[in-house]
Amino acid sequence: MAFQLKILGSNSAxxxxxxxxTSQLLNLENHYILIDxxxxxxxxxLRYKAKVSRINHIFISHLHGDHVFGLVGLINTMNLNGRTEDLNIYGPYKLSDMISVQMRATHANLKFSIHFNAVDYRQSQLLLDHSLFTVHSIPLDHGIECNGFLFREKEKPRRINKEKLSPDLSVTDILDLKEGKDLYHPDGQLRYANEVLTLAPKKSRSYAYCSDTRYCEAILSHIKGIDLLxxxxxxxxxxxxxxRERYHSTTIDAASIASKARVGKLIIGHYSSRYQELEPLLEEAKTVFPDTLLALEGKDYFIDDI
Known part of the structure; x- marks a missing residue:
């Protein structure tokens, strides 16, 4: 199943x-999530032919304009395109007021409901508990209320070993095997041991988005060992x-965090406009954490490949 990140915007102010x-689109098991x-x-x-109508969750890290000024326009376009499905938005508590004021001022008559979820910047929270994955907040150090987000797949079911699949297994039997159960005869005798007919579940994947922040080792406990940062x-x-003065990070800061957290791979982004060429940033980060990639707009990063 898909666990795919597409970079939509990579620059800073x-x-x-x-x-x-800044903006990213995460396809998590065919559930589309917009990040900033x-x-x-x-x-x-539109440029990258993304499935806007399938975006049901939007996570906003903080209220600096380069992370949020596109939101109301996107909501309005969803409405004009006939959206009726509820939209879930997660972000700083003042974001709700910002959306409401603009909707009223522009006389927007939304045909769908917005469910707003205020995020506490002082502590990590479970924001979304989906049947397939969870989303937690990650408090950051940006001078204003700001959070990153951790997306993690839940534990997957065991896999049926097709080479050892018996023709007498029912659908119920197969579901029980995927849940790790042994199969028994009505008299209580063991019919099939689970370990004989199944394989270990596939690895659950993870992605952490750490938006604007100074170097902050407090996040290490949240992102330790994740696949992609x-x-x-x-x-x-x-x-x-x-x-440091502007509550931002350098290439070395980002790479040091990735190294200390022992993540699989690192993507760096939010580039200052002082940099036309990005290769020097990449090369500098690689001196500390070799498995570093640039956030390139339009590029897909498949976590299965990490």
Whole structure:
């Protein structure tokens, strides 16, 4: 099943060099989740032929404009396109007021309901408990209320070993085997041992999105051992003081966090407009964490391949 990340926007405060403001689309078991929504996000969704009508969950990390100014426009477009399905939005508590004011001021008459979920920036929370995955918040250090998000698949069922599949197994038997159960005869005698007919479940995958933040080791406990980490790297290391002053991270900061958390791979993004070329940022991060990738707009990152 799919666990696919598409980068829609990779730049920081302003668009530059063809790069757009922050936004990502996560396809998690064919459930489409939007992460942040900077200006121009809906144009990027159109450009990459994303299934906008299937986005039912939107996670907003914080209320700086480059992460949220595209949201109301996207909601309005969903409405104009005839959406009737409920939309779930997660973000800072003031986000609800921001949406409501703009909807009223523009006389928008939404044909669907928005369910707003306020996120506490002071502690990690379980935000979404889906049958296939969970989403937790990750408190960040950005000077204002700001969270990252951890997406983790739930434990998967055991797999049927087709080479040892017996023709006398019913659908109920197969479901019981996937749940790890042994099969018994009515008299209580063991019919089939689970370990004989099944294989271990596939690995549950994970992705953490760490939006704008200074170097913050407090996040390590939340992201330890995950498959893929996105961590902002607004500046190169020679701008470390500027990064700290502005509550941002450098390439070395992001790579150090990835190394200490022992993640599978790191994606860096949220590039400052001072950088036209991105390869120097990548090379610098790789000196600390070799398994680093650039966030490139339109590119898909398949966590199965990590």
């Amino acid at each position: 302003t668009p530059a060099y063809g790069r757009h403001q 929504c900077g200006e121009g996000t809906q144009m990027q969704l 996105y961590h902002e790297a607004t500046f190169m290391h020679n701008q470390a003081e500027k990064a």
